[in-house]
Amino acid sequence: MPVPPRITVEVPVLRVGHGPADFEALGSLVQSLRRPQGLHLTLLHVGILADFARDIEDWTKGSTPAGNAVTGTARWLRSLPELAGFAGTSDRVIVLGGGSIAGLEVTVPQHVRDYQVSLVQGLHDLLDRLLVDNVDDFILSSPALGFRYPHWVPHVAVGRPPGHGRGPWSIPPMDVECGPSRIRNGRFLPAAD
Template sequence: MQPLPRITVEVPVLAVGSAPSDYEALGSYVSALRRPQGLHLTLLHIGILADFAQDVADWTKGITPAGDAARHTTGWLQGLPVLDGFTGTSEQLIVLGGGGISGLGVDVPRRVQDYQVSLVQGLHDLLDRLLVDNVDDFILSSPALGYRYPHWVPHVAVGRPLARERRPRAIAPLTVAFGPSRIRNGRFLTATD
């Protein structure tokens, strides 16, 4: 049985550096360098929709049924405006996920930061409509959302750190080109009424 897909709002990476060798050079800093075709920058993580909807139902003690939460969340996601493609820069590798993931720390344009803030505000509004109280507490404790920190760090996961080094590691500056925003695994969202 296939695992259920995670739903995220993300932007795909179109290019790292000016040639494929720029990305391949990161292999000297990380193990199991990810294929460049699947690289992306996550703007908002929802997780498995059914799990998120159940988290809402549990938090509201059934006042908002999981089916309603899933339907409203799907409608909200499908109605999000698209962020146009952009270019960012990276000058360091950062360690994420409790030390298991190495990522390019990316400096992004202000409009990207503003868009990400609008996504979080939209999530707050959605949760208010779903009758979730203490929205910030819910966001930080929902297993589906999986947030450990309230602050967004723009990054592109590229592999595993070679060593258990936790500090950022300087690299030669790279330009990172991103495409327009999309809903990852959006085809698994059910249409709303």
């Protein structure tokens, strides 16, 4: 049985450095370098929608049924404004995901940080409408959301960390060009009513 897809708000990475050779050079630092196609920078991770909805139902002790949480969340995601493409920069590789992911730490323009903050504020508003109390506690404890840290670190996952050390590792500065925001796996959201 296939695993349901994770839902995120993200921007696709169109280019790292000056071209493929700059990206491939990262293979000397990280293990299992990912293909450049499909690289992305996550702005907000929602997780598997059904799991997120169950987290809400459990937290509200059934006051918000999972079905209502699914439709409300899908409606909110579809209403989000699009963030235009932008360019960031990276000069180091960091370890994320409890030590299992190597990522380019990306310095992004202020308007991108502001957009990400607006996503978190929107998530707060959504959860409030879905009758979640102690929203900050819910966000940090929801297994579906998977927030490990209270602050956002813009990054592009590129592979697994090298076998030595915990990083970070400095790299020659490179541009990271990103396209407009999108809902990853948005086609799996329930149909709009």
